[in-house]
Amino acid sequence: xxxxxxxxxxxxxxxxxxxxxxxxxxxxxxxxxxxxxxxxxxxxxxxxxxxxxxxxxxxxxxxxxxxxxxxxxxxxxxxxxxxxxxxxxxxxxxxxxxxxxxxxxxxxxxxxxxxxxxxxxxxxxxxxxxxxxxxxxxxxxxxxxxxxxxxxxxxxxxxxxxxxxxxxxxxxxxxxxxxxxxxxxxxxxxxxxxxxxxxxxxxxxxxxxxxxxxxxxxxxxxxxxxxxxxxxxxxxxxxxxxxxxxxxxxxxxxxxxxxxxxxxxxxxxxxxxxxxxxxxxxxx
Amino acid sequence: xxxxxxxxxxxxxxxxxxxxxxxxxxxxxxxxxxxxxxxxxxxxxxxxxxxxxxxxxxxxxxxxxxxxxxxxxxxxxxxxxxxxxxxxxxxxxxxxxxxxxxxxxxxxxxxxxxxxxxxxxxxxxxxxxxxxxxxxxxxxxxxxxxxxxxxxxxxxxxxxxxxxxxxxxxxxxxxxxxxxxxxxxxxxxxxxxxxxxxxxxxxxxxxxxxxxxxxxxxxxxxxxxxxxxxxxxxxxxxxxxxxxxxxxxxxxxxxxxxxxxxxxxxxxxxxxxxxxxxxxxxxxxxxxxxxxxxxxxxxxxxxxxxxxxxxxxxxxxxxxxxxxxxxxxxxxxxxxxxxxxxxxxxxxxxxxxxxxxxxxxxxxxxxxxxxxxxxxxxxxxxxxxxxxxxxxxxxxxxxxxxxxxxxxxxxxxxxxxxxxxxxxxxxxxxxxxxxxxxxxxxxxxxxxxxxxxxxxxxxxxxxxxxxxxxxxxxxxxxxxxxxxxxxxxxxxxxx
Ligand SMILES: Cc1cc2nc3c(=O)[nH]c(=O)nc-3n(C[C@H](O)[C@H](O)[C@H](O)COP(=O)(O)OP(=O)(O)OC[C@H]3O[C@@H](n4cnc5c(N)ncnc54)[C@H](O)[C@@H]3O)c2cc1C
Numbered sequence: 093x094x095x096x097x098x099x100x101x102x103x104x105x106x107x108x109x110x111x112x113x114x115x116x117x118x119x120x121x122x123x124x125x126x127x128x129x130x131x132x133x134x135x136x137x138x139x140x141x142x143x144x145x146x147x148x149x150x151x152x153x154x155x156x157x158x159x160x161x162x163x164x165x166x167x168x169x170x171x172x173x174x175x176x177x178x179x180x181x182x183x184x185x186x187x188x189x190x191x192x193x194x195x196x197x198x199x200x201x202x203x204x205x206x207x208x209x210x211x212x213x214x215x216x217x218x219x220x221x222x223x224x225x226x227x228x229x230x231x232x233x234x235x236x237x238x239x240x241x242x243x244x245x246x247x248x249x250x251x252x253x254x255x256x257x258x259x260x261x262x263x264x265x266x267x268x269x270x271x272x273x274x275x276x277x278x279x280x281x282x283x284x285x286x287x288x289x290x291x292x293x294x295x296x297x298x299x300x301x302x303x304x305x306x307x308x309x310x311x312x313x314x315x316x317x318x319x320x321x322x323x324x325x326x327x328x329x330x331x332x333x334x335x336x337x338x339x340x341x342x343x344x345x346x347x348x349x350x351x352x353x354x355x356x357x358x359x360x361x362x363x364x365x366x367x368x369x370x371x372x373x374x375x376x
Numbered sequence: 377x378x379x380x381x382x383x384x385x386x387x388x389x390x391x392x393x394x395x396x397x398x399x400x401x402x403x404x405x406x407x408x409x410x411x412x413x414x415x416x417x418x419x420x421x422x423x424x425x426x427x428x429x430x431x432x433x434x435x436x437x438x439x440x441x442x443x444x445x446x447x448x449x450x451x452x453x454x455x456x457x458x459x460x461x462x463x464x465x466x467x468x469x470x471x472x473x474x475x476x477x478x479x480x481x482x483x484x485x486x487x488x489x490x491x492x493x494x495x496x497x498x499x500x501x502x503x504x505x506x507x508x509x510x511x512x513x514x515x516x517x518x519x520x521x522x523x524x525x526x527x528x529x530x531x532x533x534x535x536x537x538x539x540x541x542x543x544x545x546x547x548x549x550x551x552x553x554x555x556x557x558x559x560x561x562x563x564x565x566x567x568x569x570x571x572x573x574x575x576x577x578x579x580x581x582x583x584x585x586x587x588x589x590x591x592x593x594x595x596x597x598x599x600x601x602x603x604x605x606x607x608x609x610x611x612x613x614x615x616x617x618x619x620x621x622x623x624x625x626x627x628x629x630x631x632x633x634x635x636x637x638x639x640x641x642x643x644x645x646x647x648x649x650x651x652x653x654x655x656x657x658x659x660x661x662x663x664x665x666x667x668x669x670x671x672x673x674x675x676x677x678x679x680x681x682x683x684x685x686x687x688x689x690x691x692x693x694x695x696x697x698x699x700x701x702x703x704x705x706x707x708x709x710x711x712x713x714x715x716x717x718x719x720x721x722x723x724x725x726x727x728x729x730x731x732x733x734x735x736x737x738x739x740x741x742x743x744x745x746x747x748x749x750x751x752x753x754x755x756x757x758x759x760x761x762x763x764x765x766x767x768x769x770x771x772x773x774x775x776x777x778x779x780x781x782x783x784x785x786x787x788x789x790x791x792x793x794x795x796x797x798x799x800x801x802x803x804x805x806x807x808x809x810x811x812x813x814x815x816x817x818x819x820x821x822x823x824x825x826x827x828x829x830x831x832x833x834x835x836x837x838x839x840x841x842x843x844x845x846x847x848x849x850x851x852x853x854x855x856x857x858x859x860x861x862x863x864x865x866x867x868x869x870x871x
Contacts, residue, residue, distance in 0.1 A: 121819065143625070146633045260614065338617060349624035353852045374852055375448060375613065376620035376779050 106180040112158040113181045116149035124152035124359045125192045125215055130178055132197025133290060134283045140196055143348035148355055157181045161282035169285040174202050192216035192359055198286060201293055208298035216362045217304040221311050221341055223321035226293045234291045249274040258313035258340030299328045305362040306332040309354060316341040335371040391415035392502055392511035394488045397426020399517030399765040399781045401469060402447055405476045406785050418504055420487035424473045426519050428466040433545040434571035436462035439674050440776040443612055444619040448782060451612045453605030459594045492733045498801045517765045518728040521721040531697040539715040551577045555711060557702050559694050560718035561587050563671055568718055570677035573687050580710050584693035586663040588644040592674040623775035627850050630773050632823050641667040651679035660691040669825045671773055723845055724837050734759035747837035747844040749814045751805040752858040754784055760804035763788045768844055769817055775851040783859035790861030802869040809865030821848040
């Protein structure tokens with residue numbers, strides 16, 4: 093059995109834009125559905141799923157899409173633009189297959205809206221640090237970000253890092269390490285568009301509609317998408333169960349192995365925990 | 377041995393536990409807490425602690441942070457450091473035994489010599505160096521790193537001088553002014569060398585293969601921190617979680633994911649480069665196998681010790697001893713007064729296995745002639761009512777062994793509960809279930825650094841080329857898969 097963990101990027105053109113995606117390949121030994129991953133704002137497979145992708149690929153086929161800036165005329169970026177990219181890859185790589193769809197941050201908003209639109213395809217759904225309706229707390233942060241961006245402020249990356257990581261995580265690191273992490277952040281026009289989209293999300297109607305067996309993962313110390321948003325998704329989605337990770341929004345960096353555990357247990361047996369259940373965290 | 381079994385009184389109880397290290401003590405504590413008092417712990421030594429009683433060499437400490445490397449059900453706010461010294465761990469274990477009222481349950485000075493299953497009576501009969509016992513259930517907690525491995529070196533038994541194993545340090549021997557040889561470059565050697573090098577003595581290290589060593593984030597806990605741990609134990613739980621998941625993160629290296637192998641390798645080789653400026657010396661200390669194939673070691677003091685005038689690195693194994701001269705595989709000769717064997721343990725073929733006879737009267741070691749194996753890493757077909765803690769496929773290269781031990785204790789408690797509810801006299805795993813489990817583990821072991829990393833390590837059994845010691849996955853997966861008893865795969869006889 094050969095499992096590829098280092099994957100060559102693959103390309104697909106969607107609405108005149110070239111999309112990069114990754115596919116760990118068919119897995120004979122696994123009876124799990126393919127796991128399709130959608131990263132969050134400003135991310136890529138490599139950055140947000142650098143850990144999750146190869147490790148989840150030990151257990152099932154994993155496909156991850158790098159969202160790309162669509163060619164827009166006058167309209168602003170919408171969830172539909174991004175959903176279309178995801179579905180194009182899914183239909184290209186695994187047409188007619190049922191999937192487990194995983195989204196992180198903005199990716200989970202996209203994943204939730206895809207799940208409501210394509211109930212026959214999305215059998216299982218994993219929403220990590222996601223939300224349903226942008227609230228004032230998020231708008232406030234979004235506006236500070238936009239002002240810093242407009243001023244071309246030196247502080248913007250530090251601000252993003254400050255918001256993304258939890259206090260307990262950061263307090264255990266030397267400041268140099270956190271500043272180095274801040275330097276890694278890339279900001280471009282596509283990120284601006286995503287930030288505008290983030291400021292005005294409302295998928296409440298779609299969430300009410302979701303049929304998929306769903307795992308909602310909230311992050312205890314999330315300052316960007318505080319955990320009450322995950323609790324809302326968990327309450328509104330019919331067949332949802334909830335787990336919480338003691339992390340900030342940057343859970344893919346702070347507690348990636350714990351996410352692997354939750355994803356692994358869920359994809360192995362999505363119904364193991366009943367709808368409405370709160371899955372207790374492992375206490376080692 | 378004959379005369380020892382002349383007193384034919386048999387002490388009978390429901391459960392017999394062998395060993396009083398983390399495994400035996402943890403098992404005993406949980407039984408007591410569940411109100412099950414019909415058990416005895418047999419311990420060959422005269423104190424509890426296992427590993428931490430036997431290993432007391434200079435510099436000994438744990439290499440998983442203390443707050444995690446301790447029982448989840450008995451946390452300790454008093455740890456002095458992130459990686460506490462061995463003596464402190466030993467005191468902790470003694471304290472656990474005492475405060476949980478376990479001491480009267482421990483029969484010290486009883487070496488378990490032979491345990492035989494009586495299929496008619498459905499009982500284990502256990503012969504010890506001091507008395508006979510019988511029990512319905514036999515639980516071994518004899519440790520996987522309990523019996524020192526002595527290297528097969530020509531003439532070593534006739535070495536003229538003092539010689540001892542790291543797990544049996546002879547504190548009577550003063551090293552001052554002596555020529556000391558340290559054999560090995562594993563987890564014990566890297567703790568011993570910096571301490572010995574501080575003394576006024578000449579040290580030679582025989583290194584068969586170099587080790588990957590990463591920085592050790594050790595520090596003392598301040599009184600303020602310890603007060604917080606005392607007042608608010610939830611902080612200890614948070615530390616445990618954080619340390620545990622950091623450890624789990626490192627499983628990605630063992631899995632052989634390039635990105636994380638590189639990350640670990642860069643860290644280890646960067647650490648070496650920072651600490652050793654001399655290019656020749658650095659080359660000798662650079663490993664020639666994949667990172668993580670052997671245990672990844674942590675130390676800030678090991679490499680710098682080699683820059684001291686009184687320390688010599690011999691980058692080859694010890695091959696022969698002639699009188700007081702040690703000869704290396706490269707043919708270099710060293711006259712020595714003391715030889716310290718930091719050569720690890722008999723792990724692939726644990727000695728306890730020779731002493732356990734199952735249904736057919738065959739001992740486990742013979743039964744395991746292709747390497748050890750057990751269903752859910754705990755039970756063996758043909759050996760009813762036997763539970764092995766810390767046996768086949770339980771070792772971790774990246775996280776706390778106590779976590780595994782606790783998962784196994786939970787499993788056993790579940791099995792005992794099941795047996796009680798269903799009036800089970802004997803429970804035995806089916807051969808099918810055991811084989812299927814092993815096949816799955818073997819598939820899972822493929823592409824891990826342990827099998828593919830190109831080093832000779834004690835994780836692999838030469839007789840089958842299989843990983844028999846290591847749990848080839850995340851620690852959490854061990855608990856998820858093997859931490860809860862289910863009667864599936866078992867055959868039972870009820871009374
Ligand atoms: C120097 C050193 C450092 C280590 N550091 C770490 C660490 O940082 N983190 C980690 O996870 N692991 C570490 N380990 C591994 C360690 O062995 C385990 O974590 C743990 O202590 C094992 O506990 P145990 O109870 O299974 O076995 P042991 O502690 O070995 O106890 C076994 C007991 O059984 C008794 N016994 C054996 N055979 C018989 C018999 N036939 N009859 C009667 N009694 C018998 C022995 O005398 C002993 O008391 C370390 C090991 C060593 C040697």
